Amino acid sequence: MQNKITQLFGIKYPIIQAGMVWASGWELASAASNAGILGVIGAGSMYPEILREHIQKCKKATNNPFGVNIPMLYPEIDKLMEIIISEGVKIVFTSAGNPKTWTSHLKAHGITVVHVVSSVKFALKAKEAGVDAIVAEGFEAGGHNGRDETTTFTLIPMVKEKITIPIIAAGGIATGQGMLAAMILGADGVQVGSRFVASEEASSHINFKNLVVGSKEGDTQLTLKELAPVRLLKNKFYNDVQALYAKGTTKEELIELLGRARAKKGMFEGDLEEGELEIGQVSGLIHNILPVSKIVENMITEFEKAKKILILNAEF
Known part of the structure; x- marks a missing residue:
């Protein structure tokens, strides 16, 4: 080929x-x-x-x-x-x-x-x-x-x-x-x-891998455009982000919520609640x-x- x-x-x-x-x-x-x-x-x-x-x-x-x-x-x-x-x-x-x-x-x-x-x-x-x-x-x-x-x-x-x-x-x-x-x-x-x-x-992390395998259509969403657009699996952290948007958030509030090592916590350490879980829409397949x-x-x-x-x- x-x-x-x-x-x-x-x-x-x-x-x-x-x-x-x-x-x-x-x-x-x-x-x-x-x-x-x-x-x-x-x-x-x-x-x-x-x-x-x-x-x-x-x-x-x-x-x-x-x-x-x-x-x-x-x-x-x-x-x-x-x-x-x-x-x-x-x-x-x-x-x-x-x-x-x-x-x-x-x-x-x-x-x-x-x-x-x-x-x-x-x-x-x-x-x-x-x-x-x-x-x-x-x-x-x-x-x-x-x-x-x-x-x-x-x-x-x-x-x-x-x-x-x-x-x-x-x-x-x-x-x-x-x-x-x-x-x-x-x-x-x-x-x-x-x-x-x-x-x-x-x-x-195996927790993250298993969550990806179990995901379906609609389980991801592009968000955090004010910082750097990122597609995430929906979890507690994602819901916390959406709660800020619902009340009318600022860039500074989003940065504070994101904090440090949020992606590491989710994808590498396997914290499926507080971690940032980056994956594509195709995870449903x-x-x-x-x-x-x-x-x-x-x-x-x-x-x-x-x-x-x-x-x-x-x-x-």
Whole structure:
């Protein structure tokens, strides 16, 4: 299954495992890379030396390409970039910031750079910054999200009209059928997050994994737009946020309620009441916890089956 994305990253299948905070450590990333897709370490929840440790362990666990995702709002981003360069990481995904800040510096060190965007406007800015590819992430996605609430299957063709560099679709994709649909609309590959949260190798807490598996349509909601839009599973913390909105809240009150380490408490430590539980709308389609290799195998099988059905239907 060779195309622009497989050639760009040197992988077998055009699937990227999203670099998610508190879920995407070296075990998940190396398992993804060993399964023929691009594994990505999520650096957003790591201290610099912890990131170094994860990179070194990932290099020992796989001979295949892997990357690192860095949210550009990270307070010690200079240190993270130094570690990435010194450890010889070849692929970096940047998000939540201006791609011009680091793209040229990374590319000067021979690093392939991909930037995550949520709109055509930011896709064009990323292209102008010189990135090698973009992840176009729709409103359905888990974690931090765009403010415009543009859905994935609306965003992909709009971005495709404007840019020629490779496009990776993200948001609401957890099956081979979803992968095929995204590629028909113009994506060269897909980024998958939520499905890999419910994998055996993800570092997310088993309580969180089980809650994701048990979730259904309507159990997530995009909120906290005044801070950084984030899609959450509904729990006590979510209800506390909504109670503030109901009375007419301020940004300062939201910051005070959020506090520190709220996401760690929920996704990594397993506090399902007081924790921040970030996951995508597609969680309603996730019904089991599986090894990464099986998740990838299922997606490719579903993709090929859906493609055959599409071809047969087109003959009538």
